Amino acid sequence: STLDTQHDLVVEKASARAAPPPMYQVLLLNDDYTPMEFVVKVLQKFFNKNHEEATRIMLQVHHEGRGICGVYPRDLAATRIAQVGQYARARQHPLQCVMEPV
Numbered sequence: 001s002t003l004d005t006q007h008d009l010v011v012e013k014a015s016a017r018a019a020p021p022p023m024y025q026v027l028l029l030n031d032d033y034t035p036m037e038f039v040v041k042v043l044q045k046f047f048n049k050n051h052e053e054a055t056r057i058m059l060q061v062h063h064e065g066r067g068i069c070g071v072y073p074r075d076l077a078a079t080r081i082a083q084v085g086q087y088a089r090a091r092q093h094p095l096q097c098v099m100e101p102v
């Protein structure tokens, strides 16, 4: 470690720091029933996408079966999946969201 006496900043060696947390992709899965505009809304509301990027991801899922919504540490990925599940179920849509390690 070095001490920056001007600014009191401590810079540690990488080997002395905590490892970065394991990261997980959150993916949306295609189905035949969930309306396209609902999927776009979910991507804006829970994954902070603008309408254009949300539309691109929705169409990728529609055509390829799955698409990446975001990459997060495990607890945040699990929270997003639970939020999407509750939001979709409450509106009678079968939309499914899953996570997998990067």
Ligand code: TYC
Pocket: 028, 029, 030, 031, 032, 033, 034, 035, 036, 039, 058, 059, 061, 062, 095, 096
């Ligand atoms: N396939 C759906 C339809 O034609 C649209 C859709 C896109 C559904 C993405 C789910 O994750 C999904 N209405």
